[in-house]
Amino acid sequence: MRNRGFFNERFAKANRVMLVRELAVVLVLKILLIVLLWHVFIKPNKVAVDADAMGGRIATTVSQPPTENKNDRLGSR
Numbered sequence: 001m002r003n004r005g006f007f008n009e010r011f012a013k014a015n016r017v018m019l020v021r022e023l024a025v026v027l028v029l030k031i032l033l034i035v036l037l038w039h040v041f042i043k044p045n046k047v048a049v050d051a052d053a054m055g056g057r058i059a060t061t062v063s064q065p066p067t068e069n070k071n072d073r074l075g076s077r
Helices: 002-042 051-058
Strands: none
Touching: none
16 A cells, blocks of 8 residues: 555656646747747837927826827728
C-alpha cells in the first residue's frame, strides 16, 4: 500500500510539471500573437495631430463649446 501512495505523488508531480509547461507555452504563443497583430494592424496606422488645434480644444472654457470639424461626425466620410 505504501508504494501506491508514492506513485500517486510522483504522478501528481509529473502532471503539475506538464501543466506548468503547457501553460507557459500557451502564454508565450498568446503574447507572440498579440505582438504580431499589433505590428500588422496598429503600428502602420499613424495619425497626424495638429498641436495648435489640440491645444485649442483642450484649453476651451465651459462657456465656449468646442468647434466641430469634418472628422467629428460619423456620417461625414
